[in-house]
Amino acid sequence: MSASAEARLNALDRVLDSQTPSEGLAQELFDVVDTLDAQPSLRRALTDPGTPEKDRSALVDALFAGRVSGSAVEVLSEAAKLRWPTVGGLAVAVERQAVRAAFSAAQVEGKLDEAEDQLFRLGRLVDANNALREALGDRGIPLDRRQGLIFDVVADKVLPVVALLARRAVAARKRTFDLTVEEYLTIASQLRKRAVATVEVAQPLTKEQEQRLAAALSKQVGRDVSVHVVLNPTVLGGVRVSLGDEVIEGTVAGRLEDAQRKLS
Structure with a gap:
């Protein structure tokens, strides 16, 4: 910029x-x-x-x-x-x-963490549902109908402010719903001067593990880091961390791929 x-x-x-x-x-x-x-x-x-x-x-x-x-x-x-x-x-x-x-x-209201987490998980849900993702991105369907689709998904399950942002993200100023949600989450992190890390793991992390990981990443990048955890069965062990354009590979699968590249 x-x-x-x-x-x-x-x-x-x-x-x-x-x-x-x-x-x-x-x-x-x-x-x-x-x-x-x-x-x-x-x-x-x-x-x-x-x-x-x-x-x-x-x-x-x-x-x-x-x-x-x-x-x-x-x-x-x-x-x-x-x-x-x-x-x-x-x-x-x-x-x-x-x-x-x-x-x-x-x-x-003390609900920023909750709002970020809900919006992040909604973005992942849409990304994993091909039919919903395609419907939300179909410009041949009137915008109000597409916004109705996402409202049906969130209904009373999220904070009102998250429902507002979800409906807005359907307009997809950043080309797609998921990219727009990603931009919104970046804005949230900038609001409190934090970076955003997406952490892929095979098994859920405990709250203590999330806190330790966030502390380690914060030390590495020199500022606070918000951690969003994603369960990914293809991660055989360890973690895969995406922090901006950087990917920190600490999985068994990643290490096997690295070893295979070195042997080839």
Whole structure:
């Protein structure tokens, strides 16, 4: 990420972090994103570098004040003041703040860990169900029907904020449902400056084992690490850890493959 892109995101982060987070604020920001996506002329007007900042901000007030909360207007107003390299960048940035608002609300309630875990497991469930995955990604099916499919899956089984994010992820701004969920989880980790590690094991880990593994990984990367455990019968022993682009192979299968490569 370039320094200018990071500066823009940090500026929006500060505005959102000064608001009181809530699921309602997240929904309002998602609704704003839908409006931006549906109206190219509005996106152009709010990102036109030839229009003074104050005029772009005034346009936000004229269009959204009274229709969404003051908190949502503040976030959008700050976003409109910034310079975006593409007209679509504004909507992407506001959606990121919507996700941050949802996770921040969970964090205030002491349920961020639970929300992350539920969303992670939902992503794995969808990835393992070919029929559901294909249906969610079928752009020939109206979006509201596809969102209804994921709602039927989660129903009352997850936190309301997770249900909100799951429905939103069906729109798949990152191309697919699972990639969008992955992006959401990255945002959650950034919220508390943690890395995300996916740990594949053949047998469930105890809470103590998870904590020891998280501590070891945190020491290795120099910052806190959130561990998401996935049961994988093909892992013959040990663990396989995916941390960003790095894969740490500690399985029997992995060691056998390594030995075979060395002998060939």
